[in-house]
Amino acid sequence: MDFNTKLNEYIKTLNCTAKDLSEYSGLSAATISRYRSGSRIPESGSQNFSNLVKGIVKIAEEKAITGITMESVADDLLPFIKTSDIDMDKFQANLNLLLNTLSVNISELSKVLNYDASYISRIRNGKRQPADPQEFACGLSAFIAHHYQKPEQKEVVANLIHCSTDDLANSIQFQKVLSQWLTHEAPALKNQMMDFLEKIDSFDLEEYIRVIRFDKLKVPSFPFQLPTFKNYWGLSEMKNSELDFLRATVLSKSGEPVIMYSDMPLTEMAKDTEFAKKWMFGMAMMLKKGLHLNQIHDLNRTFEDMMLGLESWIPMYMTGQISPYYFKQPQNSPFSHLLKVSGSAALTGEAIRGYHNEGKYYLTKNKEEIAHYQKYAERLLSKASPLMEIYRKEHSRIFHHFLESTSETPGNRYHILSSFSLYTASEPFIRQLLKHNQISDKEQTQILQYAAAQRETASKILSHSRITEETPLLKREEFEKHPITLSLSGMFYEKDIFYTWEDYQEHLQLMRQYSKAHPQYTMIEDPSSAFRNIQIYILEGKWVLVSKNKTPAIHFLIQHPKMQTAFENMIIPIIEDERPIH
Template sequence: MEFKDILNEYMDMIPCTANELSQKSGLSSSAVSRYRSGKRVPAGKSEIDAISDALTELAGDRFDDEKIREMKDALYASVPDLDFDRFIFSGRFGSLLNRIPVNRKKLAESVGYDPSFLSKIISGDRVPSDPASFAENVADHVVESIDPDEIIKSFPEAPAIAEAGDKESLKEALKEALIRWLLSGESSEHEDEAKKGMERFLKSLDEFDLNDYMKRIHFDKIPVPKSPIKQRNSRSYQGVEGMKKAETDFLKRTVLSSSTDPVWMYSSLPMEELALDDAFAKKWMTGLAMVLKKGLHIHIIHDTDRPFAEMVLGIESWIPLYMTGLIHPYYIRKIPDKGFDHLIRLSGDCALSGECISKDLDSAVFYLTSDPSGVKKMGARKDYWFKKALPLMDIYREDRNREFLEVLKNETEKNEPHVLEDSQNLMFKNMDISIFGKECVIISKKNDPPINIVVRQSQLIEALSRVFDQ
């Protein structure tokens, strides 16, 4: 029997509704509906556990221990590939789209999925119901739409296939190599590099000293105006250089304003070119330091729709700012793919908006305003994105210790933590790590400064667990 049949059978036995199962399991009503219809099957043991535990609770005295075991065994037996490594699969699929110029919209049409679902696979939030079939369809589309030489050049991990002979034989060999590469559970040099990236992130966090960092950037000497300076109302910018100017002008207006409202930031625009400009990067970090010195909180949505190693590298650059306790990071599971990238920056009486054709900064146009009506309209856009956002991590300094202890109590009641003070891979001098199953990971830094970071994003949780083989 299929998973949907077993699930429906036990729901009828209890009996219970889909809404009751959704509430007890913590799964969305749409997810339960897809499980019942067979459009989706659980991607991991945690989802089956959530369903079976909820059914057990709903059944109450109607199910004895033997019946509960029978139900759990049946649910598990109906789902193949539970040991499928979604972390490696999502990383490789993201790498595929990064290395080869594959049109995501056409790929989605070819494999029969919505483009937004492909983004969820890259982020690790979803896996295809049939990974083998999905990998075969992806490989087929890639081989038919991309020059074979380009594929061979981009995938040194794939077996040597230059001797395949004629073009059709070469394409078939490439297809088989890509399928094996996507589905293999053995980590390659690429996955090892992602793991090393996470280890570097943890090591940087462990060794970071906020006081030393403040001295290096001469934080005490950074000027913050005591009286506000009136700014011209509106200005527009274009292209890459325009974006650099717009970003620094926004930070300047925010610092010079009398407002103490928090700062809100979201961008899906490509940042690679800006990161390569050392002069701009210095201005950007100095501007952020001035905002934080003013005491403003910054709420930022990080872009997690990218290969994992790149995502960790981006987050690592924010460590100094995280340590202030004034940064609130988020992420979005589903970013609409409509052909355009967007940017929003909002402070008390200043707003910056921008957009470009997807991944094309040369087409970018930006608009900076201090006009009250324009700022208000941008506030509505900000609300739209942040309502979709979920906490990437929660950061607690000493002044929020009571809140953190309440979080720790709640997580401990749900899951017995696996606490790591050291491991075979790393030895931390200043940090403990507590892994609460798939729910969260708590990184506790003991000093310089003392801080607790509660990691919420599923891909980061899985990566942290993999570092310690949990």
């Protein structure tokens, strides 16, 4: 007999539902569903196991069923729970970090370990546990030790697990050290994807503008005294060339878009805090002037560095004046290049990789040379792919066209919500909510029309694909501190339309009813929602849409394969065939 069979026996004996057990134990409906299906087993001595036992006993007491005590239930269930000195949460976090950092080929790994690739994905997401975690860790470590023998690869692993490359000198030692880190060490690095999302979730553009006094900045009009052309040598002068380019661009009369690309190393430049402040000020002035920037990012780096770099660009992304791009094929040239072109200046440079202090950089204001480099930059841009599309209110038509066209695309959808989906609410409920919030008749009509369009789109998707939504399940105390608002970022409506506690409860019931009425729709109630101001929509294998509700309402359509995979691997839970019971 298995744990899930024994648990289902108790549910049958108690004549209760999974929802009842969820409420009495304090565990989420999704957790109970996973316990019942056998996809998850609580650890002995864990809080979840204790709460589960207490929930069973409480139901028995309420129904006056004798013979079911804390001791008897624990004794019944414990034989079916594997005890382990391995912290599975740490193991899962380290496993996910290792696979992401090294971009491990899961298909190849699955063949070597004799595991199904989808099962490894479930293990890394914490939805499954290997029968023998130690054996799994040893097999994985042997695979990594065999396939990552180049000095630069060993250096990446050494930095990840905080050891010396000497500790990875031979395959046996490599395997031993890595296996120990996988099973017993805390994660070496933070979850970069979560940091990226949390920054978007909490970022307030208006507050940022006040702090840096962006709204007080005045674009100077005095001429910038720069020769028609100038050469710069070495790393120190390279920083000067960057600032001179920004000055020449800001102080000119040109309003032409700017194209920027650089695969020069940023480490030394980032250490110079004074340069960083001046550079950020120059970028702010360029955006204040109203220029549009086409930024080609260099993503041929570790996942951590890539996410840290993108995180630093978020304030500028929020302005809607930047279009980010990247190259699909890594640029493996022995040279590093820099090319930045505006309507008034062009900056170019090159260096041998690893010898950037010997590089040469050239800034020109000559019209013929600018035209020459402008063609270079445009052709470079034509070879780049959009890293993400950024939609603000002024792009609403394009955004709505994208949503309408993609509704026809087959594929499973997974949504992580900070509020309830609009299409699950009835029209009378929405009218009532708008009335409570004293919304004008004109705006009520617009919102009701938008809600009707949302219902139509959802129906279209559900006719060919599945939608799974992770929704916030809040206790009253938490709701009173952070009440949810009606989700209207898709129509770029930035006023807060607050739910009352009664509204929240009513919409929650409407979502449960919607789930029962639509076989292709699954609702997971999450009592530990991570976000309050963003919604995440994923079409598996295609794209990720991160929607910020307000300040400002903005949508990031992410198309970079590595980022898509990271979202799916680090966020999407594996949904079992059995639907959660509410």
